[in-house]
Amino acid sequence: MEETSKFQIDKTKKERIIYQNQLLHYGLYMPEPEKCYWTDIPWHWHDEFEFGYIVSGSILYKTNHHEYTLRRGDGIFINSGTLHSLHRQETAEEMALCSQFFDRSFLAGSSGSIYDLKYMMPVQERKRLDARPLYQGNPSDAVFLERLQEGIRLSQEKAPFFELRVRSLFSELWETVYSWAMEGREEDSAFDSEEDARIKKMLSLIRENYSEKITAAMLADAVHISERECYRVFRKILGITPGEFLVSIRLQKAQELLWNTDQSILEIALETGFGTGSYFCKIFKENHHITPNQYRRLKRK
Template structure:
C-alpha cells in the first residue's frame, strides 16, 4: 500500500494522474494522510477510476458540486467514475488517515461490452445522480460492507494468487454496493447540472493560470456568460472564479517551491502571481507561512 500526501494531475486537465494504474492490472491501494496536504485539503479533481475508501482515523468531509458529506472514523464510501470532488480533514485531535482502493472497472468487467459490464457495472458508473455512496455503520448492510472493506486492505501483495484474490474481494464488494445503491431513493439524490461546464473552466484555468486571466475568458471557455460563471462557481464549488484561480496558483507555487531551485521571484512570476511582494502576501494568507519558510520546511522533509 502506497503512502500518499499529495495528488498529481494530467497535463491540461484537472483529472488526477494515477501512474500506478497499470494496463495489465488497473488497480492501486493507498494510505492517504490528509493532514499532510496543504491546508489538510485535497484540491478539486476527478478520475475515471472508481474509488472505495475506509476511514481508519479522524474525520473527512467530501464535497462535490451537489453537496457535502462527512465521514468519521469507521465509515467509508464509494466515489463514482469522473465525479468532481474535493476532500478536507475535519478532525483536529487525531491523525486523519484514509485507506483507498482505486481501480478501473475493467478489472471486474473484463472486455468492453461484456455481460458483466452491462448487467452490473454500467448501472452504477453511468448513473449521473450517483456521485458518492456513503457507507455508514448505523445499519446492518453498511456494517457488513465496512467490515469486509476494512479486511480487504489486509491482503498482502506478496500472497500467492494476490491478483485473483483481490479481484474476488472487489467483486464481492461491488455486488454489495450495487444492492446498496438500489436501496437509495432517487429522490434523495441531487442533480448534477453544471458539472461539464465546471470541468471546462477548471481545465482552462489549468492551461492558462500563468496568464492574466479574466472571468470573461473563463466563461467563454465553457460557452457561458460571466454571470453564469459566477453562479456555477458559487453554487457548486462554493467559491468565486478569482478565489479558485488564486488557490490553484498557490498549489502550483507550493509544488515548485518544494521541488525546484527557482527563486521566490521566479516562482511567483511562473504562477501568474506578479511581483514577489504580492506573491509573498497572498501565499502567507493562504498557506500560513512565507514562501521561503515553506520551501525550507518541505525540502527538509517536514510538513506545514
C-alpha cells in the same frame, strides 16, 4: 506504508491512475509517512471507481451536490466521473488517507460483457450517486468498511492469488454499491450533464493558464454562457468563485515548487501568477496559516 499506484491530474482536471500492473486495473494508494499529502486535494475526477478509507484525522469531501466530513475509521465510495475535492480538517501530521481504485474491466472483464452491461454501467451512469459516505458508527457501513480494510491488507501482503481474492472481495461489495445506485434512480432527472461538462471545461482552462490573467468573462465565452451564469455555476457546483478557484490552483503549484525546488519566493510568485513576493506570502499564509518559508522548512525537518 507503501505507494502502489501513482496519481496524475491532467489539464482537464482528470486524474489518471497509473496501475503498478497494467494487466490488473486495480490500485491501492497509501502515502508514505514522510510524504503524507497534508494539503487540500483540489477539484478533480477520474474514470475509476474509488473507495477511500480514513486512516487518521478527518477530511471534508465535496462533490457537485454533497459534502461529507469523514473521520478516522470512516470511508467513502466515489463514482466514476465524479468531480470532487478533499479538504483537511486536522493538522498535517494527523491526516492520512488510503484509497483503492479500479475501472469497469477489473470486475467486468471485457467492455460490453454481461457483467459490464448488467452491473457496472448502471452504476457508472447513475450520476446522482456521485458519492456514498461510510460511517463506522453505522452497523451496515461497519461491515463494508471491514471488507475495505481486508482489501488493503491483501494488496499490501501480495500473497499468492491476492489478485483473485481482491477481485472476489469487490465483486461481493459491488452488490451493495449496485443497490445504492438503484435507490437513486428517480433523482437522475435532476442531474444536468451539460452543466457538468461546462464546469469541467472551465476548470481545464484555469489549469492550463493559471499563471496568466484569467477572468470570469473569458471562461464564460469559452463555454458560450454569460458571465453571470459562469459565477452561478461555480457557486452552485464548487461553492466558490472562479477567482477563488484560480487562487487555489496557483497555491497548489506554489506548494509543489516550494517543496521540490530551490527557487526563491519571488521566482515562485512570478511563475505562479501572484505577481509579487509580498502578495504571494500574504495569500499563502491566509490559506495555510504558515509562511512559504515555514512550509519549505517542513521538508528539511
